[in-house]
Amino acid sequence: MKRPGLKAIIAALAVVGVCGVIVSCVTMDHAMVPPPMIPGATYVGMDICAPCHEKQVRDFKLTSHARLQIDNEKVVGQGCEGCHGPGSLHAEAGGGRGKFIVNPSKDPKACYQCHLDKQAQMNLPYHHPVREGRMSCSSCHDPHGADIKKGKSLMIARVNDTCAQCHREQTRPHVYEHEALREGCTICHQVHGSVNQKMLIERNQNLCLKCHAQVGIGGAVGANLYIGDSNHNTRVRQGTCYNAGCHTAIHGSNLNDHLRY
């Protein structure tokens, strides 16, 4: 007897699957929605939120998210509901923590709806542990205030204060500072996630050369790569500036002005 082909098996499974779905559709009404939506909830507008969440509603216009707020009641899903999901069931339940409401600080999917690119970055091999639930977007960003959460809060901060909350070792002052830290940590690190270890923007010598490049003699194949008055041809063949055993004190040094050791 001829054995059924792969196509026939797939077709049979598909028919069974479709029949199953159709049968189950008419026998039950259990709703599933992709996170971070709320089953059965509808948009009600920010005015409904105001009586209980007065400060958040009043201060919303101060946030960077307000720049996307269209001033028209027919456009739904804006303001509070843009991030916290449709609020009808939450309001009907009289509010309550976590009751029919999305909490973006517990699940970043609400943020990913608009910040699509960040979802990919947070899933790259080297990332802050948002996917793992150890951090949330609001660990660094203040969605109800100014964009980047300030180290001292209250919307006053210095460069790198946000990163310094967890990375004091790297951001502390040194006898010999690395001037790159004045530009901010993001000059070298891709803070949401990177394909490179330590979330570096570039993994090879380009990371350093983009600031330290200079004209040397030659200008042809095999020419010399000078940094300052020192020829680095041999050293850069060994690896990058920070991993070839030389400028390892990359965030600053208390011992050496060339950031060695």
Next chain:
Amino acid sequence: MNSALWKSLMAVLTMLALATVAPAADTGKTNSPGKEEEPEPNFLITPQVRMIQVDGDKHKFREDYWMQDGWTGGIEEFSWHQMFGAKKDTLLEIEARGLYDDDDYMMKLQLVKPDFGFVRTGFTQYRKYFDDTGGYYVPFRQPYFDLQQDVSLLMGNWYVDLGLTIPHWPKITFGFEHQSKEGDKSMLEWGTVAQTISVPATSVTKNIYPNVKSIYESVDIFKADVEYDIGKVHMADQFRFESYDNDTTRADDTGINLTTGVFKPARIREDFSHQQFSNAYFVESHIHDKVYVSAGYLYVDMTGDADFNMATFYGVGTPVAGTDKFWLIRDAKLNQDSHVLNASVMFGPFWGTTLYAGAQVEETYTDAFSNSDHREGVGPSSVVLADTSTDKGRVQENAGIRFTKIPYTVIYGEGRWVRESIDVYRSVIEGDGAAELEQRTDGDIERDEYVAGFNTSPIRRASLTGQYRNSYRRNRYDHEIDFESGYPAFITDQEFQTHEISAKLTVRPHNRVTASLKFQMVDTDIDTDTQTLSAAVPGGNVNAANYRAKIYSANVTFTPINRLYLSGYFSLTDSQTVAFDNYLNAVQPSKNDSYTAMGSAGYAIDDKTEATVEYMYQRVFTFDNNGWSSNGRPLSFTPGTVNVDAGMPLGTDSTRRMFSAGISRRITKNITARLRYGYFQYDEPSGGNVNDYLAHMAMASCAIRF
């Protein structure tokens, strides 16, 4: 905190949970939805057991997924809140998680009595894992090294906040927080490995030997906050005292010669501690529905001490000058103080127009002194005294506008301007009184950034947002005094010019379908001017680097029937940095290309049973073989030989697959059981497949809710 204590704590939580189940269940039965005046207890506990089996590089798996392989179990989620007191208005709320063996623990407790005060306390602990493999260089007899260590860093914090919220009194909070990091982390400062190659006859050196740094770090933070409202004016003051201690040890330069078998490690121990006071005062007021003003002042004062001890000689025989170094810092002091003052104002909306502006002034002064001892070989010690200071003044202004009168549209624009002056002074004097380095540099920094964008939704089922950002930075340095010509004071002018555009289209063709598409493009050019140092280094202007990136992202969710949802996501990043390398073959452009595809689906099998599946496929192709085959550069490469002109192969060529499927079943009204299977696969041919793994995970949990 030791694991026995954690286990005890989790046992107590579990007992507390079980003890509460019965009365909570009874209460739940008597509470009908209509009886809202009787606050209902809310209790959830989810025990979990999990098994992960890894074939291949288990360290890489742990690093990728922040999970330990093998058996683990504990409480995945615990939450309990209860209203009590005479008026039933006092809230006790506990949240916890505890997975033994993963060292993943969290507990938060808060007790809140309205119009009186609160107690909030909690702790968190988790482990960050690191792979212990370094670089990969095919021509070597041993192309990679693996430390065979379980490298991980245990991170945690605990805190307690006590607050008073008595009406018409200032809201006062006192708190203490302790943060810690303890363990090892892998570093990118890879050690040297050398081998003599026959064709051509030479010794090749590459830095591929992995290393780790041992870290003990602790931070103690005392906090005191006061908030008070007078009329429409809200005032707040935050005081912080921070005591920080960091002690690290690392093997920084492990020299291995594969030809001679010589092994030469360097050990470096570094301590740093600081005490920091900071106080931030802030006042804000919605003077009018359409007028908001705020102002703040931050003062920070930091005093630090540092130690350093390095020895590159651990062999036998006599230390050799030039290679065997014994450097130590006898004493280093660092002081920093900052004053930051800011003010902002917002008007509107008036006729659909909102205006805002702000300014921040910062003055930060840092001075440091170190007394170090540099000895090489068997030579005498050389005392080096370093005195450095940095005085930074910075003014930042910003202004913006939003306009919403165009139907179904908002447009906005914002400008940010920063002017900064930096005075750097460095003086290094050796023990004989000779100046080794004296440098005085004045820097003038300009940063201008402009953003303009819109959001429109002219038809109900579609919205479009777009934004353009232009950023310009210029750093000009005047090296008034520069004893050590050539470094570090050789850059005189730098310009960074960035253009960035992004657009996002969201369409809802049907109530059951939502699709979003986003595109971003970034282009940055960096130009640098350097000094003329010698005939070999003529200096002048150079286009130092160009960075460009294009990122495409798309997301679709589809709910064909009430009981089924489908979700798909795709993102592609195409980016490259090309820095000026004076045509040196060892430096290749940095490519950071990757794409990620994800899909998920959820299906309600019946009223009590749900199934979910997730899939992720990720491809990273940033590897550059750097001269091992034709790669666009005119290299004279012969297979089987070493191209001494080539650099270190870096980057990654990898594929990652993750699949998980789960099913949950509501057994009773209050109990839901879940089963989940996970499949994880990683292939990295660019690393000789030494980092590859294949892992299976099985997990069972049971949510008990009353």
